[in-house]
Amino acid sequence: MSxxxxxxxxxxxxILSSKNETLLARIDQLMESSISxxxxxxxxxxxxxxxxxxxxxxxxGELISQRELNRDDIEWLREK
Structure with a gap:
């Protein structure tokens, strides 16, 4: 299964390889109608x-890396 x-x-x-405007328009309509x-x-x-x-x-610029966040989380958990 995919x-x-x-x-x-x-x-x-x-979609990128299709040149059929009717098909592309219908796909667009289908996608729009599926948004509920x-x-x-x-x-x-x-x-x-x-x-x-x-x-x-x-x-x-108040950012930290995922690595820093993980390290801080581990330290916090060790304190508990």
């Missing part, structure tokens, strides 16, 4: 605030 990633790559390859309100995630006000804080940290 993985989701493999299916996406096959579809992208086929269930796919939209509603965030709480607190979650939105946290995302804005994250954006601000990124803009200010």
């Amino acid at each position: 993985s989701e990633k493999e299916i996406k790559h096959r579809l992208i390859d086929k 309100e269930e796919d939209v995630v509603s965030l709480t006000e607190e979650q939105n605030r946290m995302l804005k804080m994250s954006d601000q940290d990124i803009e200010e």
Whole structure:
């Protein structure tokens, strides 16, 4: 069975190689109609605030690597 990633790559390859405008328009319509309100995630006000804080940290260069984060987590767990 194909993985989701493999299916996406096959579809992208086929779409890129197609010159059939009608087919491409129908694929576009199908994809648009498959997007439902269930796919939209509603965030709480607190979650939105946290995302804005994250954006601000990124803009200010307040970042750490995944390796540093993992190390800090391990140290924190050892203290508990």
